[in-house]
Amino acid sequence: MAEYQAQDTDLVFALDIGTRSVVGVVGRTVGDRLKILGIEMEEHKSRAMMDGQIDNIQQVADLARIVTERLERQLEVHLEKVCVAAAGRALRTQSGTFALELPDGQAITPEQISQLETGAVSAAEAALQMDEENRRQFFLVGYTVAQYRLDRYPLSTLLGHGGKTMEADVVATFLPGEVVESLYAAMHLAGLQVASMTLEPIAAMNAAIPAELRLLNLALVDIGAGTTDIAVCRDGSVVGYTMVTLAGDEITEALMRAFLVDFRTAEEIKRDLWNGADLHYTDILGVENTSSYAAVYEVIQEPMRRLAEAIAAQVSGVNGGAPSAVFLAGGGSRLKGLREEVAQCLGMEERRVSTAGNHYAKSAFSEELDLDHPEYATPLGIAVSAGLGLLNDSYLVMLNGQPAKLFRSGTLTLRDILLMNGYTYEDILGRSGKSLSVTLDGRRVVLRGEPAAPAVLRLNEEDAPVTAVVHAGDQISFVPARSGADASRTLAELLGRPVRALVNNREAPADTQLEQGDVILTLESPTPETEIPAEPAAPPVSPKPLDIVLNEKPLHLDGKEEGTPYYLMDLLKFSGLDFDHLERPVRLEVNGAECGFRQVLKDGDSVTIACV
Structure with a gap:
């Protein structure tokens, strides 16, 4: 292909690997739009895709190569880097x-x-x-934090607070590893390098619903052959996506059964429905037939109604009700009567x-x-997303010498990319070995496990924290x-020398491997070197009565009998909030400043404990 020009950085090549066909799009950015230079499509000869997922990698690769070569001949460009999307299915x-446990006294x-x-x-x-x-291996697509808690109490933010234990509940979305790897494998066999990967519903949204319209509550429903992908936007961003397992194939299969035809003929009948004329076809017995438009349309009513009901249920579920408007995309959206059925449902x-x-x-x-x-919608969306920089996966980031798999929009940190590429919490932060807790002569002894060997994380050959932001072209080494x-100890290792001792009320040999919760009683005094000093007791604090203001009402607090100071958490029972049935986060302030539960109170403080 020496006569062809090389693919420059401004030329975007996208492939939509669908259940029915492979569509290729090539474009170049002109101002704030993508100029489409070529579109090619080729249908699968047999089912290489099942419900939007690659089943026959070689067949998909061959079809991708056919589409790519047509575009190369048309544009006289050697296409090497491709943008693709994974099905929402x-x-x-x-x-x-x-x-996580928190160190005392630190924000x-x-x-x-x-x-x-x-x-x-x-x-x-x-x-x-x-x-x-x-x-299985899973790749992170994105996540949202559903709730933060500090010392079991819900908060809208943890930053700057102090306490003993903080918790987070998240809802995370993943792609199974085989879905991602099969796409990469098919593209590799086709002689292409994956430059970006996104999700089909997000790509279709980027093509069909411009960013300025996303302040409205809109749904994009992309009806393919095997699956129907759904994305919902409001307040300026995509807020959710889901899918329906029903799609255009439901209609095709109903026609196969009704008219005794093969899949390809049924597809042709379905397409001819758009014309509204009588239909001519040959069944599997070789008999030529003619059916009226009304007869054929009657056959598809039931499956079309099921599809509309399934779409309505999923849109309502992810959106919390009907949106302001719905856009139907994909080949299945052209089915006559489906738009009206969806509206009704x-x-x-x-x-x-x-x-x-x-x-x-x-x-x-x-x-x-x-x-x-x-x-x-989807092929244009994949190309537009990459060409106009609408997704962070429109640029290339290298991770350990290979292109990183990137799936979502917004600023990405090193941590995001590691999680998106199959690494886990333990890979990034490590875990200290489990402690071994035993009781020795009435005293609790905690033997610590080994600390974790830290990860090595470098960004562009320099050490970097996991919170560092990643940019196009960055090189990550991890x-x-x-x-x-x-932690592991034998009885002799714990005591420092052979000593007769009982373990759980039975005399045990020196090489006994200790287990969690063992109770050890020595029958002779251990050497002084083995004595394990008890933790020093906290110095006493004199009683301290307080007069404060809580939620704009005066409150007198008598000094505690144990002599300890009052903390903000001590006032929760006076706040009037039912902490067992909270529906919103709680705002905590002392003298107008946000603080944590372990804030020490002093006389005259003004305290606010109220739901946000």
Whole structure:
């Protein structure tokens, strides 16, 4: 291909690997839009895709190569880097919770919150693994924090607070490893390098609904052959995505059964329905047939109604009700009557459900090609997302010498990228070995496990924290942390020399391996070197009565009998809030400044404990 020019950095090549076909799009950024230079499409000869997921990698690779070579001949460019998208069908959502102990007297830092959220995401992945028969690799797509808690009380933010234990609940979305790897493998066989990967529902949203319209509550429904992907936006951003396992194939299979035809013929009948004329076909017995439009349309009513009901249920579920408007995209959206059925099932006016395509011109244009087709939503969206920088996965970041897999928009940190590429909390932060707690002659002894060997993380050949922001072209080097060994002692190792002793009321030999919770009683005094000093007691504090203001009302507090000071947490019972049934986070302030539960109070303080 010496006669072809090399693919320059401004030329965007996108492939939409669909259940029915592979669509290729090439474009170049012109101002704030993508100029589409070529579109090619080729259908699968047999089913290489199952519900949007690659089944036959070689067949998909061959078809991708055919589409790529057509575009190369048309544009006289050697295409090497490709942008792709994974189907929403494969998305898995799981909640996770994680807790971290905090050092006394220190305010919570952004790094500690990042560590907490990382642990919660890893806990979500671990919970997902428990539902699987065999352990699988998952790649993080994104997550949201559902709730923070500090010492068991909910807060809207942890930053700057102090306490004993902080917790986070997250809802995380993952792609199974085989979905990601099969896409990469097919592209590799086709002689292409994956430059970016996103999700089909997000890509379609970027093409069909411009950013300025996302202040409205809108839903994009991309009806493919095997799956229907859904994305919902409001207040300026995409707030959720889901999928429906029903799609265009449901209609095709109903036609196969009704008219005794093969899959390809049924597809042709379905397409001809758009014309509204009588249909001519040959069944599997070789008999030529003619059916009226009305007869064929009657056959698809039931499956079309099921599809509309499934779409309405998922849109309402992810959005919390019907949105302001719905855009139908994908080849299945052209099915006559589906738009009206969806509107009816959502309880919306028919005019508020429309086919996509009217807004493509805001982000993409062509001087020769007609782009205003709803089935172009995903391929155009993949190209537009990369070409206009609408997603962070539109640039290349190298991780340990290989292109990193990136899946979502917004600023990405090193931690985000590591989690997106299959690394876990333990890989990033390591875990100290488990402690061994025993009771020796009536005293509790805690033997600490080995500390973790820290991870090595470098950004562009310099050491960097996991909170460092990553930019296009960055080089990341990462060596996972190594968790420390659990604490382990024999009786002799604990006592320092052979000593007769009882372990759990039975005399035990010196080489007895101690276990968690063992009770040890020596029958002779151990050497002084083995004595383990008790922790010093805290110095006493004199009683201290206080007069303060709580939620704008005076409150007198008598001195505590034990002589300790009053903390903010001591006032929770006077706040009037039912902490067992809170529905909103709690605002904690002393003298107008936000603080934590362990804030020491002094006479005359003004305290606020109220729901946000």
